[in-house]
Amino acid sequence: MTLMRTGGGPSAQLRCKTALVVILLFLLTGCAGDPLLHADQMARSAGLQRETVQATPFALAAWVRITRADQPLHIYIEGDGRAWRNRYQPSDDPTPRKAIGLSLAVADSAPNVLYLARPCQFVPMTQNPRCQTDYWTGKRFAPEVIAAMDQAMTHYLSRTPGQPIILTGYSGGAAVAALLAARRSDVTLLRTVAGNLDHRAINRFHKVSPMPDSLNPADEVARIATIPQRHFSGAEDNIVPPFIGRDFAAAVGKCASWQLIPNIGHEGDWSQIWPQLLRQKIQCGDKK
Numbered sequence: 001m002t003l004m005r006t007g008g009g010p011s012a013q014l015r016c017k018t019a020l021v022v023i024l025l026f027l028l029t030g031c032a033g034d035p036l037l038h039a040d041q042m043a044r045s046a047g048l049q050r051e052t053v054q055a056t057p058f059a060l061a062a063w064v065r066i067t068r069a070d071q072p073l074h075i076y077i078e079g080d081g082r083a084w085r086n087r088y089q090p091s092d093d094p095t096p097r098k099a100i101g102l103s104l105a106v107a108d109s110a111p112n113v114l115y116l117a118r119p120c121q122f123v124p125m126t127q128n129p130r131c132q133t134d135y136w137t138g139k140r141f142a143p144e145v146i147a148a149m150d151q152a153m154t155h156y157l158s159r160t161p162g163q164p165i166i167l168t169g170y171s172g173g174a175a176v177a178a179l180l181a182a183r184r185s186d187v188t189l190l191r192t193v194a195g196n197l198d199h200r201a202i203n204r205f206h207k208v209s210p211m212p213d214s215l216n217p218a219d220e221v222a223r224i225a226t227i228p229q230r231h232f233s234g235a236e237d238n239i240v241p242p243f244i245g246r247d248f249a250a251a252v253g254k255c256a257s258w259q260l261i262p263n264i265g266h267e268g269d270w271s272q273i274w275p276q277l278l279r280q281k282i283q284c285g286d287k288k
Contacts, residue, residue: 061122068111076105079171094136101170103271141214178217190229239266255284
């Protein structure tokens with residue numbers, strides 16, 4: 001008896017395998033090219049669920065995991081994202097491609113973790129009619145931005161009533177975190193990673209225009225002087241040079257410490273070392 005093969009020859013098998021590879025590459029490329037999908041996948045691995053919170057005048061993207069109402073709330077604030085296409089041209093959408101702030105939240109195993117994106121990130125502009133380029137360039141730390149982030153934090157604290165906040169900000173999110181800490185009485189620990197803690201000094205360093213419409217954390221050091229805090233800088237960071245964190249901690253005084261992390265740049269793999277950094281004890285007078 002003769003068996004007939006339909007499409008079973010070597011060339012047919014090769015074409016089939018090639019087609020599967022092309023499809024797989026297409027799918028992977030699609031995931032990698034979609035910041036929201038990438039963020040969802042990363043957050044889901046840690047049990048963080050995406051929500052949208054209304055915080056006047058913005059709709060803010062959040063990923064949250066709250067499992068113990070009797071424990072502190074760990075809050076992470078994203079950096080500036082893709083604020084600029086190049087040195088002179090702002091982007092149309094500041095949503096970060098890598099979401100390093102989110103990767104830090106994912107690496108935190110605390111029972112209560114909240115990640116807040118910055119205004120206009122991850123949320124369609126149709127849902128954010130107040131989003132304008134100014135809010136990811138010169139007004140990124142404007143009073144109304146800080147007020148919106150503060151409102152979002154208060155919204156989620158209703159799920160952990162009476163519990164303190166452990167606050168962490170990455171890059172420009174560090175400025176937001178410091179400004180929020182200066183306005184609240186429930187932040188008991190402040191951490192920043194590659195933090196823009198003095199935008200005037202950074203803009204002078206890079207020889208770019210000042211941001212007169214933005215609040216500056218360096219002006220608020222007296223208001224956070226009693227909050228234990230640690231500011232981490234990457235030794236290879238050319239965007240937010242290490243002296244920014246060092247000088248800010250020195251200005252705050254005994255409750256702030258600064259730590260230089262070797263062999264890491266601004267957008268390095270901070271999440272890989274974050275669990276180790278989280279284990280550090282931080283208290284007033286604890287200088288490293």
